[in-house]
Amino acid sequence: MSQNILQYESKVWSTADLLIGAGIKQSDFPKYMMPYFAMIMLESRLVRHYKELLKDFDAETIKDIENIDDFLEEFKDYNIGYNDLVIRSQKTLAEICRNDKTFDNDFDAYLKAFDPETKELLGVDRGNTEEKYLDISGVSGQLRKKDILFDTVKKWSEIDLTPFNNSDITTLEEHIKRKWADISAETAGEQYTPDDIISLISEIILSKIEDNNEFLTIYDPTCGGGNLLFGVEDRIKEKFNRPTKTYGEDWSDSLYALAKIESRFRNDSDIRYGNTLTKIHFIEKQFDVIVANPPYGVDWKGYKKDIENDTTDRFHALPSISDGQFLFTQHILSQLDTKGLSVVVHNGSTLFSGDAGSGESNIRKYFFDNDWVEAIIQMPTDEFFNTGIYTYLWVFNKNKPQERKDKVMLIDGSNFWEPLKKSKGKKRREMVFDNRKTIVDTLTDFKDTEYAKVFDKWHFYYNKQAIMLTNVDENGKTFEDQLPVKKNKQGEEIRAKSIKLNPTKITQVVEEETIELKDFEITSYDTNKYSDLKEYYENNLKPLVASLDYKEADLKVFTAKTSYYFDEDKETIVEVSKDDKTELGCGKIVVKASYKKATKTKEARIEISVELTPDYEKDYEIIPYSPNELENQQNIADFMAKYITKPFVYIDNTIGVEINFNKVFYKPEQLRSIKQITTDLEDLENELSNLEAELAL
Numbered sequence: 001m002s003q004n005i006l007q008y009e010s011k012v013w014s015t016a017d018l019l020i021g022a023g024i025k026q027s028d029f030p031k032y033m034m035p036y037f038a039m040i041m042l043e044s045r046l047v048r049h050y051k052e053l054l055k056d057f058d059a060e061t062i063k064d065i066e067n068i069d070d071f072l073e074e075f076k077d078y079n080i081g082y083n084d085l086v087i088r089s090q091k092t093l094a095e096i097c098r099n100d101k102t103f104d105n106d107f108d109a110y111l112k113a114f115d116p117e118t119k120e121l122l123g124v125d126r127g128n129t130e131e132k133y134l135d136i137s138g139v140s141g142q143l144r145k146k147d148i149l150f151d152t153v154k155k156w157s158e159i160d161l162t163p164f165n166n167s168d169i170t171t172l173e174e175h176i177k178r179k180w181a182d183i184s185a186e187t188a189g190e191q192y193t194p195d196d197i198i199s200l201i202s203e204i205i206l207s208k209i210e211d212n213n214e215f216l217t218i219y220d221p222t223c224g225g226g227n228l229l230f231g232v233e234d235r236i237k238e239k240f241n242r243p244t245k246t247y248g249e250d251w252s253d254s255l256y257a258l259a260k261i262e263s264r265f266r267n268d269s270d271i272r273y274g275n276t277l278t279k280i281h282f283i284e285k286q287f288d289v290i291v292a293n294p295p296y297g298v299d300w301k302g303y304k305k306d307i308e309n310d311t312t313d314r315f316h317a318l319p320s321i322s323d324g325q326f327l328f329t330q331h332i333l334s335q336l337d338t339k340g341l342s343v344v345v346h347n348g349s350t351l352f353s354g355d356a357g358s359g360e361s362n363i364r365k366y367f368f369d370n371d372w373v374e375a376i377i378q379m380p381t382d383e384f385f386n387t388g389i390y391t392y393l394w395v396f397n398k399n400k401p402q403e404r405k406d407k408v409m410l411i412d413g414s415n416f417w418e419p420l421k422k423s424k425g426k427k428r429r430e431m432v433f434d435n436r437k438t439i440v441d442t443l444t445d446f447k448d449t450e451y452a453k454v455f456d457k458w459h460f461y462y463n464k465q466a467i468m469l470t471n472v473d474e475n476g477k478t479f480e481d482q483l484p485v486k487k488n489k490q491g492e493e494i495r496a497k498s499i500k501l502n503p504t505k506i507t508q509v510v511e512e513e514t515i516e517l518k519d520f521e522i523t524s525y526d527t528n529k530y531s532d533l534k535e536y537y538e539n540n541l542k543p544l545v546a547s548l549d550y551k552e553a554d555l556k557v558f559t560a561k562t563s564y565y566f567d568e569d570k571e572t573i574v575e576v577s578k579d580d581k582t583e584l585g586c587g588k589i590v591v592k593a594s595y596k597k598a599t600k601t602k603e604a605r606i607e608i609s610v611e612l613t614p615d616y617e618k619d620y621e622i623i624p625y626s627p628n629e630l631e632n633q634q635n636i637a638d639f640m641a642k643y644i645t646k647p648f649v650y651i652d653n654t655i656g657v658e659i660n661f662n663k664v665f666y667k668p669e670q671l672r673s674i675k676q677i678t679t680d681l682e683d684l685e686n687e688l689s690n691l692e693a694e695l696a697l
Contacts (some may be wrong), residue, residue: 002010004164004166004168004172005161005164005169005172005567006171006172007161008161008172009172009175009176009179010483011158011159012033012159012176013173013176013179014155015033015036015152015155015156015159015535016033018027018148018152018155019032019033019148019152019153020207021148022143022146023146024146025180027183028382029183029286030137030180030181030183030211030254031135031139031254032142032143032152032492033137033176033179033180033593034134034254034257034258034669035122035123035134035135035139035140036136036153036156036234037173037176038121038122038134038155038257038258039122039136039156040093040156040157040159040161040171040258040579041094041161041169041261042081042114042118042242042261043086043168044082044160044161044162044164045080045081045166045169045265046080046081046083046086046087047092047162048081048162048165049075049078049080049085049256049419050062050099050669052088053071053075053207055073057071060467060655062087062088063303065355065360066124068088068691070388072088072376075087076115079264080264080265080272081114081115081117081118081261081264082114082115082118083113083114083115083118084113085109085110085113086110087298087475088387090112091108092157092158092607093153093156093157093450094157094158095662096110096153096157097134097150097153097154097157097463103153104144107140107149109155109601110122110687111124111125111136111137112125114346118261120133121133121134121257121260121261122134122282122389123136123137123138123139123253123256123257124136124137124693125137126138131253131273132253133254133256133257134251134253134254134257134258134453135253135254139174140153141668144160146302148444150580152400158340158359160374163683166265166266167234168235169265170230170262170265173225173258173262173612174195174231174673175354176225177192177225177227177258177324178192178194178195178385179422180192180228181385181425182385182424182425182427182503183425190265191449192224192225192385193226193227193293193345193384194232194383194384194385194427194430195231195433196383196430196431196432196436197345197379197383197384197469197470198227198231198232198235199235199431199433199436199441200230200393200436200439201228201232201274201291201343201393201437201586202231202235202236202657203235203437203442204342204343204393204395204439204440205232205236205289205291206235206239206240206343207440207443208241208341208397209236209289209341209606211240211241211242212242213241213242213243214242215242215243215244215245216234216236216242216244216245216288216289217244217245217246217247217285217287217288217289218233218236218247218287218290218291219246219247219248219285219287219289219290219335220243220246220247220248220249220290220291220292220604221248221249221274221276221290221292221294221328221332221335222250222292222293222294222295222328223248223249223250223255223259223271224247224250224252224255224259224293225243225255225258225259226248226258226262226263228291228292228293229246229248229259229291230246230262230266232289232291233246236523239260240346241653242269243268243402244267245268245269245270246263246266246268246269246270246271247269247270247271247272247282247285247287248263248269248270248271248272248283249271249272249273249274249276249277249279249281250271250273250276251273251274252277253273253463255438256271256275257634258560259271260273265276271541274330274684275303276328277300277303277306277307277324277327277328277331278282278303278307280312280333281333282413283312284339285335286336286337286338287336287337287340288339288340288341289341289395290332290335290336290340290341290342290344291340291342291343291366291543292328292342292345293344293345293355294324294325294328294329294344294345294346295324295325296323296325296346296347296350297322297323297347297349298323298324299321299323299324300324300327300445301321301691304321305505306378307327311415312334312637313325313334313347314330314334315330315331315466316330316362316363316366317355317363317366318359319354319359319363320353320354320358320359320360321352323349323353323523325347325349325350326359326360326363327352328344328348329344329350329394330363330562331361331546332344332396333367333396335371336396336398337398338398338399338671339398339399340398341395341396341397341398341401342394342395342397343393343394343395343396343668344393344394344396344398345391345392345393346392346393347387347389347390347391347392347396348389348390348391348661350364350394351376351392351658351659351660351661352658352659352660355464355656356463356464356654356655356656357464357654357656358463358656358674359658361657361658362645364460364657364658365461365493365655365656365657365658367396368408368461368657369405371400371405371457372396372397372398372402372541373395373396373408373410373457374395374396374397374404374407374408374409374693375393375394375395375408375410375411375443376392376393376394376395376408376409376410376411376659376661377392377393377410377411377415377439377443378392378410378412378413378414378416378661379391379392379393379413379431380413380415380416380417380429380431381414381429382426382427382428382429383417383427383429383430383431384426385424385425385426385427387426387586388426388428390414392661395443402621403446404446406456406457406458407446407452407455407456407457408454408455408457408460409442409443409452409454409455410452410453410455410659410661410664410665411442411443411451411452412451412452412661412664412665413435413438413439413451415451416431416435416438417429417430417431417435417522418430418431418432418435418437421423433499435470438693451665453664453665458625458627460657460658460659461621461624461625461655461656462623462628462656463621463622463623463624463632463635463636463653463655463656464620464621464622464653464654464656465561465620465621465623465639465650465653466618466620466641466650466652466653466654467618467619467620467621467644467648467649467650467651468616468617468618468619468648468649468651469616469617469618469619469644469646469648470584470614470615470616470647470648471571471586471614471615471616471617472571472581472586472647473571473572473574473585473586473648474572475570475583477572477583477584477585477586478585478587478615478647479573479584479585479586479587479588479612479614479615480495480585480587480614480647481585482499482584482585482587482612483495483496483498483499483614484496484499486564495615498590498611498612498613499611499612499613500609500610500611501557501559501564501610501611501612502559502560503520503557503559503607503608503610504518504558504559504560505518505557505558506548506555506556506558506591506608506610507555507556507557507558508548508555509552509553509554510547510556511528514547515544515547517545517608519608520607520608520609521605521606521607521608522541522605522606522607522608523603523604523605523606533595533693534595534604536606537595537606538595541593541606541608542592542593542595544591545591545592545608546651548591549567550588550589550590550591551566551568552566552568553565553566553567553568555589557589557591557610561577562576562577563575563576564576564589565589566588566613567583570583571586572584572585572587573585573586573587573589573612573645585613585614586613586614586615587612587613588612588614588615589610589611590610590611590612590613591608591635592608592609592611592612593604593606593607593608594607594609594611603605618651619648621639621640621644623635623636623639626656652666
C-alpha cells in the first residue's frame with residue numbers, strides 16, 4: 001500500500017500553490033504546511049480508529065451505541081489523541097470546508113475540539129508562550145490576513161488518508177519531510193537523514209544484534225521529526241521479532257511536534273521536548289541502541305554556562321565553542337548501555353580538529369582509551385540534502401568481540417554510490433542495496449581490503465613532545481655558556497638566567513631615524529602632551545622600547561667601556577671593546593621599560609634596563625606513540641637523536657589522537673610515462689604540420 005500512498009505526495013505539495021500566489025517564499029513553505037499536514041494525518045488516524053472501535057462495539061455509527069461515554073472512554077485510553085467534533089459529531093475538516101460562510105467559527109471550534117496535548121502540539125491558541133510548536137493558530141492568522149485561509153484549509157481537507165494504515169501514513173510523512181528538508185534546512189543534516197543512510201545504519205545494527213525476542217530500547221537525542229529514529233525501528237521490526245521502545249528528544253518546536261504526534265501511533269514511544277545538552281529527560285536510562293545525526297558546525301555559546309556547570313559527568317572534555325557535535329556524542333556514550341551499540345553521523349572535523357591536549361583531541365582519546373570505537377565509515381559526497389561535504393558514520397560498540405579489542409576499522413565508502421536520476425536538493429547520489437551490503441559485509445569480516453583497513457587503536461595516538469631549544473650561532477656557540485655559575489646554600493651549582501648591563505646609551509635606526517635613549521631613570525615629561533608620567537610611559541616610552549628589535553644590526557647598547565649588538569648573519573651577540581670584537585654566542589639583547597610608583601624615598605619614575613640572555617625557543621615535535629611506556633620514551637629519544645641538532649631540554653609531553661582518512665586511503669595520481677608524452681607531442685606536431693600545409697594551399 002505504501003507505493004499507492006506516495007501518489008498523495010504531489011497532492012500535498014500542490015497545497016503550496018496558494019502560498020506561492022500569496023508571495024510566501026519557498027524556504028518558508030514548511031512553516032505554513034507542517035501544521036495542516038499534521039492535522040490531516042491526525043484526523044485520518046482518528047477516523048480510522050473510530051471505525052475500528054465501532055466494530056468492537058458492534059455498531060455502524062456512534063449513535064448506535066447505548067452508552068456513548070463507554071465508547072469515548074475506551075477511545076481515549078489508546079492515547080492517540082482525540083477530537084470531540086470528529087468522533088462524537090463526525091464533523092471532519094472536509095465537512096467544515098463545505099460552507100465558507102461559517103468556516104471561521106467552525107474551524108476555530110474544530111481546533112479547540114482536540115484534546116489538550118494535541119492542541120498544545122498543534123499550537124492552538126498558544127498566545128505569547130515561548131513554545132508554539134506547530135503554531136497552527138499563528139499560521140492560520142497570517143493566512144487569514146492574506147485572505148487564503150479558507151482556500152488553503154479546503155485544499156488540505158481534500159486529501160483523504162483514511163484508507164491507509166499508520167505505516168503508510170508514516171511513509172508519506174517521511175517523503176514530505178524530506179522535501180521540506182530540501183528547501184529549508186539551514187544547517188547540514190539538520191532536519192532529515194536520507195533513506196539510504198537510514199537503511200545503512202539499520203543494516204549495520206542488524207548485523208550486530210541478535211534476533212532473540214528480547215526487549216530493545218532505541219534512542220535518538222537529536223531526533224528532529226523522528227525519521228531516523230522511527231526509520232531504524234521500522235527496519236529492525238521488518239527483520240527481527242523483537243519488541244522495541246523508542247526514545248527521542250529535540251528542541252525544534254515544529255519537528256518535535258511532528259515526532260511527538262507520530263510517536264502516539266506507535267506501540268511504545270517516548271518523545272520529549274528540549275535541548276538534550278541542558279535538559280536531562282532520560283539521564284537515568286541506559287539504551288541498547290542509539291542513533292543520531294546531530295547538528296554539526298553549530299556553536300554552543302548560547303548555553304556555554306549550562307555545559308560548563310553540568311553535573312551529570314557526561315562531558316569528559318569540551319570541544320571548541322564553534323561546533324557542538326562532540327558534546328552530543330559524549331552524551332550518547334554516557335547513555336549507551338555497557339553492551340550497547342551506537343551509530344552517529346558526523347562531518348569530517350571531529351576526525352582531526354584540535355591539537356593534542358585540545359578538547360576535540362581529548363574527547364577522541366577518551367573514546368579510544370575506553371575502546372568504544374569499532375569503525376568509522378566515510379560516506380560519499382552529495383549524500384545529504386543540505387550539504388555536499390563528506391560525512392562519516394562513527395560506529396561505537398561497548399561490547400566488542402574479543403578479537404576486535406583495541407582494534408579500529410576505517411572503511412572508505414566514498415565511491416559506493418549510484419547517481420540519482422533527479423537531484424534532491426544537494427543530494428545527487430545514493431547508496432543502493434549492493435553498496436550498503438559491501439560496507440556491512442566488510443565490517444562483519446573485519447579484514448583489510450582495498451577500501452578498508454584494520455588498525456591497532458594506538459595507530460591513531462601520537463606524542464606532542466614540547467622541548468626548549470637553546471639556539472646557537474654559526475659556530476655552535478650559545479650565550480648560555482657566558483652566564484656565571486654560583487652555588488646555592490645546598491651547594492648546588494646554579495647558572496644565572498642573564499647578565500644585566502648598565503647602559504649609558506641605546507641607539508637604533510628605524511626608518512632612517514635614530515632612536516636614542518640616554519636617560520635610564522626618567523622622571524620628567526612633556527606637560528603639554530601628557531597629564532602625568534604614567535600616561536607618558538603608557539603612550540610613549542613603553543611602545544617605543546617594545547619596538548626595538550635586537551636582531552637589527554643597528555641596535556647598539558653602550559656601557560662605559562663596551563658596546564653590544566647582534567650580528568644577524570652569524571646569529572651571535574658581538575661585544576666591542578676598543579678595537580676588539582668578541583663573539584659571545586647566540587642570545588638576545590632584551591631592553592625593558594617599567595613604571596615605578598612613588599615611594600617615601602623616591603619619586604615616580606620610568607626605569608629602562610638591558611639584559612643579555614640566551615636565546616631559548618619552545619618547539620613541539622610530533623612523534624609516533626607506543627602504549628608501552630619504556631618503548632614510548634625510547635621512540636621519543638630516538639626521534640630527538642635523529643632530528644634535533646641543537647641543545648634542548650624536555651618540557652611536557654601531551655598525547656593526542658586524530659584520524660586521517662586521506663593519509664590512509666590516498667592514491668597518488670598515475671603519471672603518464674615519458675614515452676606516452678613524447679608520442680602525444682609528436683602527434684600534435686604532425687597535426688600542426690598538416691594544418692600549415694592545408695593553409696598554404
